[in-house]
Amino acid sequence: MSADREQFGSRLGFILAAAGSAVGIGNMVGFPVAATKNGGGAFLLIYAVFVFLICLPVMLAEMSVGRHSRKDPLGAYNKLSNGEPHWKVAGWLSIITPFMIAVFYLVITVWIFGYLLHSIIGNLDMLADPNTFNDFINAPMLFVYMAFVVGIIYLILQGGVKEGIEKAAKVMMPTLFIMLIALVIFVLTLDNAMAGVEYYLVPDFSKINAGVVSAALSQAFFSLSLGMGIMITYGSYINSKADVPGAAKMVALTDTAVAFIAGLLILPAVFSFNPDTNTADLSDSSVGMIFTFLPKIFLALQATIGYMGASIVASLFFLLVFFAAITSIVSIFEVPVAALMDEKQVSRKKALGILGLLLVIMAGLASTSFGIIGFFTEFVGYAGQTKSMFDVIVDVFYDTILPLNGLLICLFVIYRWKKANFNAELDKGAPNYKSSFFEKYVDFSVGTFIPVILLLVFINTVALKYFGVALVG
Numbered sequence: 427m428s429a430d431r432e433q434f435g436s437r438l439g440f441i442l443a444a445a446g447s448a449v450g451i452g453n454m455v456g457f458p459v460a461a462t463k464n465g466g467g468a469f470l471l472i473y474a475v476f477v478f479l480i481c482l483p484v485m486l487a488e489m490s491v492g493r494h495s496r497k498d499p500l501g502a503y504n505k506l507s508n509g510e511p512h513w514k515v516a517g518w519l520s521i522i523t524p525f526m527i528a529v530f531y532l533v534i535t536v537w538i539f540g541y542l543l544h545s546i547i548g549n550l551d552m553l554a555d556p557n558t559f560n561d562f563i564n565a566p567m568l569f570v571y572m573a574f575v576v577g578i579i580y581l582i583l584q585g586g587v588k589e590g591i592e593k594a595a596k597v598m599m600p601t602l603f604i605m606l607i608a609l610v611i612f613v614l615t616l617d618n619a620m621a622g623v624e625y626y627l628v629p630d631f632s633k634i635n636a637g638v639v640s641a642a643l644s645q646a647f648f649s650l651s652l653g654m655g656i657m658i659t660y661g662s663y664i665n666s667k668a669d670v671p672g673a674a675k676m677v678a679l680t681d682t683a684v685a686f687i688a689g690l691l692i693l694p695a696v697f698s699f700n701p702d703t704n705t706a707d708l709s710d711s712s713v714g715m716i717f718t719f720l721p722k723i724f725l726a727l728q729a730t731i732g733y734m735g736a737s738i739v740a741s742l743f744f745l746l747v748f749f750a751a752i753t754s755i756v757s758i759f760e761v762p763v764a765a766l767m768d769e770k771q772v773s774r775k776k777a778l779g780i781l782g783l784l785l786v787i788m789a790g791l792a793s794t795s796f797g798i799i800g801f802f803t804e805f806v807g808y809a810g811q812t813k814s815m816f817d818v819i820v821d822v823f824y825d826t827i828l829p830l831n832g833l834l835i836c837l838f839v840i841y842r843w844k845k846a847n848f849n850a851e852l853d854k855g856a857p858n859y860k861s862s863f864f865e866k867y868v869d870f871s872v873g874t875f876i877p878v879i880l881l882l883v884f885i886n887t888v889a890l891k892y893f894g895v896a897l898v899g
């Protein structure tokens with residue numbers, strides 16, 4: 427099977443696809459809001475340090491395991507551990523986690539698609555109404571939108587690695603960059619824009635505490651699409667002549683740059699709308715920000731550029747976020763698809779059909795957990811809170827298992843697969859990496875403090891989420 431494994435057509439294609447995965451909803455709104463609330467430039471600094479000193483080595487671990495094994499994550503753990511049963515658990519986690527994250531990410535992507543359509547057809551005033559969101563997420567129309575979005579994902583993935591994933595990234599990523607820059611330039615010309623920039627960037631180190639540090643790490647880890655099996659899977663589609671460390675650096679840099687630039691779009695827009703904005707008023711969640719806060723801000727633009735102008739800006743914004751979301755969800759859904767193809771030797775079409783159906787069922791059920799069906803809305807209770815099915819998926823797979831998967835890949839690479847193999851794999855195609863300081867740093871960190879830090883994040887999350895005990899922050 428591995429001899430004719432699909433491959434990316436070029437290094438640039440691989441970088442754009444991996445960056446497409448990394449650049450997602452987390453970058454567009456999650457990062458700017460987290461930075462503004464948690465010390466501005468100070469948060470940015472800590473975030474950047476985490477991206478390069480902690481997340482980049484984990485990304486290299488994932489990509490090297492993928493490229494060496496030329497397998498999906500389940501097959502990769504299996505092959506490189508010679509079938510040891512306990513590593514199979516890590517393999518399974520690396521394909522179940524992305525599937526479940528795809529479920530909740532699909533729900534949000536469907537909402538974004540709906541908001542995009544409404545902005546385009548002139549319903550921005552409706553979107554800006556505070557009651558709209560709640561009605562919108564409980565309307566049957568949602569399932570029609572879901573069919574569209576799943577159709578787009580299917581169309582991209584059925585084209586395969588080169589003609590599907592890579593082609594889509596080559597079109598969508600440059601378009602995304604252009605839309606982002608155009609919107610930033612526009613927003614920076616608005617009155618009071620500089621107040622937003624100031625709020626976003628002026629460092630306030632007094633806000634930094636253990637909780638903020640831990641949030642910055644989680645944000646960075648999620649933003650680089652780590653712990654989801656994605657970089658293992660994409661790594662398995664690159665040839666052994668490619669420079670993996672160089673490509674990984676480009677991906678990390680692009681992801682961080684987009685997150686940073688997105689802040690220059692969101693914050694000035696917020697402050698131009700209301701110069702007295704108190705950062706405490708900013709919604710805590712990306713969801714609140716995208717679907718209730720920002721539409722209001724876009725509508726307010728009609729005073730200066732008219733309703734039509736405001737609708738164009740809103741449409742461009744939602745299209746931008748939609749593109750970011752699609753390239754991410756495509757990457758995450760490719761993981762279970764690749765696993766089914768590799769492990770059961772089924773065709774890409776069949777794997778997509780089976781898993782696509784499962785995804786639609788699960789995302790459909792998750793979509794009913796905001797009020798449509800009581801059972802899913804009040805699904806379980808822990809740590810004194812009632813949780814919907816959607817909340818449970820986010821808590822378990824996104825918050826809890828991601829750092830655990832990161833921890834497992836680090837331990838696997840250094841202690842099971844072994845450092846020498848890891849380094850040898852990364853040296854291929856990267857002559858300058860061999861014996862460099864960076865190489866020494868990567869294999870030391872992956873074998874020592876990075877797993878320790880990820881373990882602490884994991885323990886802290888479990889204590890907080892399920893037992894209501896705050897260990898830090």
Ligand code: PFF
Nearest residue numbers: 448450451452649754755758
């Ligand atoms: N890097 C993505 C983001 O920041 O939104 C993380 C991601 C989430 C990737 C969900 C893929 C995905 F389906």
